[in-house]
Amino acid sequence: MTPQARVVALTGAGISAASGIPTFRGKGGLYKNLHAQDLATPEAFARDPATVWEWYGWRRDLVRRARPNAAHRALRELSELVGRLDIITQNVDGLHEQTGLAGEGGIVRLHGSLWRMRCTRCGREVEDRSAGPYPPDLPHCSCGGLMRPAVVWFGEQLASEDLDEAGALTRHADVFLVVGTSAVVYPAAGFLGLASQQGAFVAEFNLEAAASGPEIGLRVTGPSEETLPALVDAVRKRRKV
């Protein structure tokens, strides 16, 4: 890695697993026997907003107690060692924001935030860090409309400015790290193909081989809270020689 290297990390639920937040498709990813795909959809919310808000109340409780782990911290440290590091995250937990990044790098949150809600009637969006909300007291807007979590659900479009920003970062990456994501949810999953087409070296950090295809230049199998700190150590050692 040259000092000017531009590194982009695409992260998913796996990077927050060691912080106590279960991944969607892994063990503990079910809520009352329901899959995320049964809860995180506009149809599920239209049918049964109380159950969807109950699930979000449970997730907010988990995330409020969670702290960044060694993998989040390693990305911060890497951002101090390379020319520039940006993060494209599918996570809504805000843990990358807690460690922050050095230099000019930024964090693109593709799927929104657990701490924001949006009115289903007038579209007003507000930050809300309160406990819950728990049914039957569902949150309402001043216009009387029902509030929903301001996250991107299955079957919904990502915000075009976030997509554009993530695409631009991906096209300029020299090194593209794919961390803790099953890499199956598009369009996020398409970024690793784009990165490789544009000449980036793509490395996957996952418990198992998740992303497939010739674009993966290196696969580092293991928990990212161990493998990313090892990467940082290796970069540091190279700097010293």
Ligand SMILES: NC(=O)c1ccc[n+]([C@@H]2O[C@H](COP(=O)([O-])OP(=O)(O)OC[C@H]3O[C@@H](n4cnc5c(N)ncnc54)[C@H](O)[C@@H]3O)[C@@H](O)[C@H]2O)c1
């Ligand atoms: N809007 C919603 O509420 C909702 C719900 C479900 C999924 N989704 C979206 O789908 C996206 C894609 O899912 P995803 O890929 O983030 O999560 P995922 O649960 O599909 O995959 C998690 C990945 O992390 C890996 N992993 C687990 N523990 C790890 C560890 N300690 N170190 C390294 N890797 C580890 C697993 O092997 C797996 O490949 C989600 O991020 C999410 O935004 C959204």
Ligand SMILES: [Zn+2]
């Ligand atoms: Zn409103």
